Amino acid sequence: MMEYEFDAIVVGSGITGGWAAKELTEAGLKVLMIERGREIVHGDYPREMKAPWELPFRGRGDTQRYKRDHAVQMLNRHFTEWTEDHFVNDRENPYELGADSAFTWFRSYQLGGKSLTWGRQCYRWSDYDFGANARDGMGTDWPIRYADIAPWYDKVERFIGVSGAAEGLAALPDGQFQPPFALNAVEKSVREKVSAQWPDRRLTIGRTANLTQAKEEEGRAPCQSRDICNRGCSFGAYFSTQSSTLPAATKTGRLTVITDAQVEKVDYDPATRRVTGVRWVNTKTRERKSATARIVFLNAGAFNSVHLMINSANEAMPGGLANSSGVLGTHIMDHANTLSAVALMPGFEGRTSFGNRPTGVVIPRFRNLDKADGDGFTRGYSFQGGALQSGWGRGKKQAGIGADFKRDLRGPGAWRMVLVAFAESLPRASNRLTLSKQVDPLGVPQLEIHFAHGAGELAALADAKREAGAMLTAAGGQVLFGMDRPGPGGTAIHEMGGARMGHDPKTSVLNKWSQAHDVANLFVTDGAQMASSACQNPSLTYMALTARAVDHAVGLIKAGAI
């Protein structure tokens, strides 16, 4: 019988790794969490409080340096002089693209991962989503339904704190909400006018992991309405690993954290058909080390977990770890994402708001629910956006100089409403991850991404543009422009799939417990496990599936099965 150093190893400390560590340690396990990025201590967010005039490039950053070191990350509007330390250096973390592929891979390699930089939108999936593959035959059927995950959604929402409004919509189930942020005058009016004309469409406030009520037991204060969350929040008012799961896991006394450690392989013992631990490279000293554990959780972020599995190919598993099906790396997805409409909203000139609400609004999916009403597409899309008054930046597009111009820019500008579409990305075998022949600076083979959006996604976005325009026009707006072409893959920052869950070990990598069909003590509970993408932001579902998988794993350990 092997002596293990740890009961469990968790690879990655982001949204799902933090959850795995919390749940495993709270269940009594001794856990090692390994993170490739640097340590970030909660509250140590050096630019959080900086005014633009205190930064050399006034918050815009050094374009020259960005082009050199952050050529991909700089394409994302959340990447600024305040947040640049929370995104990767692309030069040091290269990846390859397949022929005819476009993919902007936005990444945060640090303690906390993308939990520090995420947009905090939290939406449940419904049975329209879990049943989607079975219904139209694209991809393989999910081995779970809403009833399997609902209690775990409850648990996660209560712990992280999600504010939102209950609406009773079948396509977007209600959750355990803290009080919602309110809609502004324009959004309220659009909600009413849209519902009057389209009873099946509902504009509601974004469901967001920003606290409207303190969680005192966890030392988290309510949100101060700043909307600068991805700088890091010393109030602990939005959910991050640092503000929420890491303190809980640390409190158990059973967590060990290693940072600056890039895991390159998972070790596998063909005799027992179990994984035995992982090995990593210290990114600073380049020293190579390893540790052993009874179970391994992969939470490195969807593509990185798949990368690790492919790179862990061994004699017994030449196609990659737990890849007897041959589907490892395939069927990756990212929501097709575009700005469907921007409209001027006259009639509210006398109204304004105070504070910066850290969420927009959402119009949940209304297409292809109980009737097939998509023109050229079988799934759905939803809108996020909001109404805002323009700021001084409007002057960049306007003629004028001098005193009148200055006076004109002093007050808030006209109200506009913006609707951004997220269309469901279909699982396709041709969208896949492979190992490149190139190696990264540490000598680890790079990931190669093959990705293109398909006809269904394009049809959905064409419909989204029409409908966004129609709704804003019906609400009294004047549409200024809209787009129906998606940004390159990765634009939605909802990359997922590659190690999908399924009933059948011949066509899927994981079973319904996020457990590898081929390796009983290996769990993959980040976005890699997704068999379809729905059109909701995915992280809440990843967290719920992680908590559920830990519960199952702990049960198996207690029963002596693993």
Added chain:
Amino acid sequence: MQQLRHKQPTATRREFLAGAAIFALATGLPVPAMAAAPSPRIALLLKTVAQIVIPRSDTPGAGDVGVGAFLSLAFAHGMEGAQGYDLWLDQELNRRAGRDFLALPPAQRVKILGQLDAEAFPAGPPPAVPSPWVAIKALILTGYYTSEAGASKELQYNLIPGRWDADIPLKPGARAYSSDWTAVEFG
């Protein structure tokens, strides 16, 4: 950028800058911000132009709060794609003036810059190839409204509002919030 010519004496400085950037790339050293120091003439021109776009009123103007220096930094680092636009501006204003723009009486300068601005922002759809002035003006506004005076005196700056009031009356003459990040970002 095709319409830009680098025949000015300061091109040497630009080559030096490019050299400095390559050096920094090879060694990992940051490009020193001082490398952006412009000639005294260009510095005066940028300050003057910034002040004409946003003049002094009950709050300082753009030239008063260092937007000239910000422009030099921005041009040297290619913000808004405006690498080298200071040279274009100098040439273009002198061409329109028929002599040294800075030697014109103030009212003449305002007039010439006003014409340049009006041509860059014609009524109707924006021109397919924007005038370099569009980027320069964007940088002047950025420099001003992110300066302490522009952000917190001309406009209001509140890093920690502490609450969200969704729908309140807008008082006549109320100043906008430079800390309304979404508004700033989406113009």
